[in-house]
Amino acid sequence: MANGVFDIELPDVPVEVDDSDDALEIEEDQYDQNPNINEIVESADIETVPLTEQTVNPGQEKTGPQDFELRKVLGKGGYGKVFQVKKITGKDANTVFAMKVLRKASIVRNQKDTAHTKAERNILEEVKHPFIVDLIYAFQTGGKLYLILEYLSGGELFMHLEREGIFLEDTACFYLSEIILALEHLHGQGIIYRDLKPENILLDAQGHVKLTDFGLCKEHIREGILTHTFCGTIEYMAPEILTRHGHGKEVDWWSLGALMYDMLTGAPPFTAENRKKTIEKILKGKLNLPPYLTADARDLVRKLLKRQxxxxxxxxxxxxxxxxxxQFFKHISWDDVLSRKLDPPFKPSLTSDDDVSQFDTKFTKQTPVDSPDESTLSESANLIFQGFTYIAPSVLEEIYKPQIVKARSPRKTGTPFRHHFGLSIEPAHGHNLEPHCSYLGGMHHMGHHNLGAFGAQHTNHSHTNNFNNDEMMEISSAVPQV
Structure with a gap:
C-alpha cells in the first residue's frame, strides 16, 4: 500500500455477459411505420386518459381569491381584514374557512412585521396538532397576502371568560390541559409561543381549544439558547422579557400561570392603572391568591409564577x-386529552357550519368586501414574500387521490401526489409593540385596545401591547436595563 491507496490484484478471468434477454431484434416489416392513430385509439386494449392539468402537469392546486365566496366580516385591523368564506371550487367546495387578508404595502414598511408575518405562515405550515389552528392555504396577489385557516365557530375563550366572570377549577383544568399539550408540542419543535392569553385561544365547534396567532413566536430555540425580543402582552409577560435579560421557553409557563389566575379570579395576577405600575407589580409585587382556591390550584399558580x-x-x-x-391535574388522563375524549365544559350553541353567533355583531353585520388591490410593490419588495404560497398536504392528497375509472386495460393507477414546502424564516429581533389579533397574527390596530381572535376590539379589557413614544419612555424608566 502506498500513499493511503490499496493495490488490489484482480485475476485476469474473462467475464461472460448474457444479454439475450436485453436483445430486441425486429425486422423492418414486422411493424407499421405509418400507423393509423384513430384505429389504434379505438382499439379495445387501449386505455384513454383525459388531458387535464392534473394528468399532464401534476403539481400544486392553483388557488386564489376567486376560489372563495365572502360570507361575513369577522374582524378588521390596521393591516387588513378577516372574513368567513366558503370555497366554491375544487374537491373542498362548500367548505367554510376563515380568510385572513393582509396588505403587503403595510407590512413591508416595518422589517419586524415582515419577519413576524413570514414566521407565522411558516409555523402554521410546519406545526400540526389537535389544539393548534390549521393552515389550509396560503397565496398572494400583487398587493395582498391571504391565509386560509380552519373556521373555528366556537369563538374566543376571552368572550366566554368575560361572560362567566370566572371559571370553576374543573373548567379551567380542561382548558389548561389542552393548552399545555399545545405548548409542549411547540416547545418540542423549538418554538416559543410568547403570547398566551384568552384572546389567542379559540374554541372549535365542539368546544375544544385551538391556539391561534403565531406572529410573536420564536423559532429554532434549542436548550440553553436565549432570545431578547421585547414582545407580548404586558399582563402576561414573564419578568425576564421585561428586564431584557434574555428568555427561553420558560416564559410560556409564566404566561400559563397568569392565564390560570385570570380564569380562576377574573383578572391577571398583576394589574394596575397604567403600564409602568403593572410592570413594577410583575417584577416586585406580591402574588395575592384568593382563599376560595383549592390547595392544588394555589400551589400550581405559585410554582408557575416563580420570578426565578x-x-x-x-x-x-x-x-x-x-x-x-x-397534583392539580391528578385526575387527568393525558392520552384522553390528546385524543379529545374529554367532554368540553362549554359546547357552542351553533345552528350550522357557518354560524357566526359567537363573534361580535359589530363586524358580522358589515357587508363583506375585499377591497381592490390599489398598491403595486416593486419587484424587489415582492421578492420578500417569495415562497408564501402553501396548500395543506391533506388537500393535495384528496386532489390527487387515484380516480376510479372503468379502464379497458388492467393497468394500475398511480400513487397520490404529495407536496411539501420547507421554507423557514428566522424572525428578526426587535420590539413588536403593536397589538395583534389571534386569528390574525400581525394584523395591527392603532388604538389602545387589543384586537380579538378575528379583529374584534375589546374595549372592556385591559390587555394591550400597543405603545406610543411617551409610554415607551415610561416603560423604560420602570424596567431595569441590561
Missing part, C-alpha cells in the same frame, strides 16, 4: 412533563 426562571415549574429539562405531573 430556574425555579419555575416547567423549567428545563422537564418542560411540560413537570407541569403535567402536578
Amino acid at each position: 426562571v430556574s425555579s419555575r415549574l416547567g423549567a428545563p429539562p422537564e418542560d411540560a412533563l413537570a407541569v403535567k405531573q402536578h
Whole structure:
C-alpha cells in the first residue's frame, strides 16, 4: 500500500455477459411505420386518459381569491381584514374557512412585521396538532397576502371568560390541559409561543381549544439558547422579557400561570392603572391568591409564577412533563386529552357550519368586501414574500387521490401526489409593540385596545401591547436595563 491507496490484484478471468434477454431484434416489416392513430385509439386494449392539468402537469392546486365566496366580516385591523368564506371550487367546495387578508404595502414598511408575518405562515405550515389552528392555504396577489385557516365557530375563550366572570377549577383544568399539550408540542419543535392569553385561544365547534396567532413566536430555540425580543402582552409577560435579560421557553409557563389566575379570579395576577405600575407589580409585587382556591390550584399558580426562571415549574429539562405531573391535574388522563375524549365544559350553541353567533355583531353585520388591490410593490419588495404560497398536504392528497375509472386495460393507477414546502424564516429581533389579533397574527390596530381572535376590539379589557413614544419612555424608566 502506498500513499493511503490499496493495490488490489484482480485475476485476469474473462467475464461472460448474457444479454439475450436485453436483445430486441425486429425486422423492418414486422411493424407499421405509418400507423393509423384513430384505429389504434379505438382499439379495445387501449386505455384513454383525459388531458387535464392534473394528468399532464401534476403539481400544486392553483388557488386564489376567486376560489372563495365572502360570507361575513369577522374582524378588521390596521393591516387588513378577516372574513368567513366558503370555497366554491375544487374537491373542498362548500367548505367554510376563515380568510385572513393582509396588505403587503403595510407590512413591508416595518422589517419586524415582515419577519413576524413570514414566521407565522411558516409555523402554521410546519406545526400540526389537535389544539393548534390549521393552515389550509396560503397565496398572494400583487398587493395582498391571504391565509386560509380552519373556521373555528366556537369563538374566543376571552368572550366566554368575560361572560362567566370566572371559571370553576374543573373548567379551567380542561382548558389548561389542552393548552399545555399545545405548548409542549411547540416547545418540542423549538418554538416559543410568547403570547398566551384568552384572546389567542379559540374554541372549535365542539368546544375544544385551538391556539391561534403565531406572529410573536420564536423559532429554532434549542436548550440553553436565549432570545431578547421585547414582545407580548404586558399582563402576561414573564419578568425576564421585561428586564431584557434574555428568555427561553420558560416564559410560556409564566404566561400559563397568569392565564390560570385570570380564569380562576377574573383578572391577571398583576394589574394596575397604567403600564409602568403593572410592570413594577410583575417584577416586585406580591402574588395575592384568593382563599376560595383549592390547595392544588394555589400551589400550581405559585410554582408557575416563580420570578426565578430556574425555579419555575416547567423549567428545563422537564418542560411540560413537570407541569403535567402536578397534583392539580391528578385526575387527568393525558392520552384522553390528546385524543379529545374529554367532554368540553362549554359546547357552542351553533345552528350550522357557518354560524357566526359567537363573534361580535359589530363586524358580522358589515357587508363583506375585499377591497381592490390599489398598491403595486416593486419587484424587489415582492421578492420578500417569495415562497408564501402553501396548500395543506391533506388537500393535495384528496386532489390527487387515484380516480376510479372503468379502464379497458388492467393497468394500475398511480400513487397520490404529495407536496411539501420547507421554507423557514428566522424572525428578526426587535420590539413588536403593536397589538395583534389571534386569528390574525400581525394584523395591527392603532388604538389602545387589543384586537380579538378575528379583529374584534375589546374595549372592556385591559390587555394591550400597543405603545406610543411617551409610554415607551415610561416603560423604560420602570424596567431595569441590561
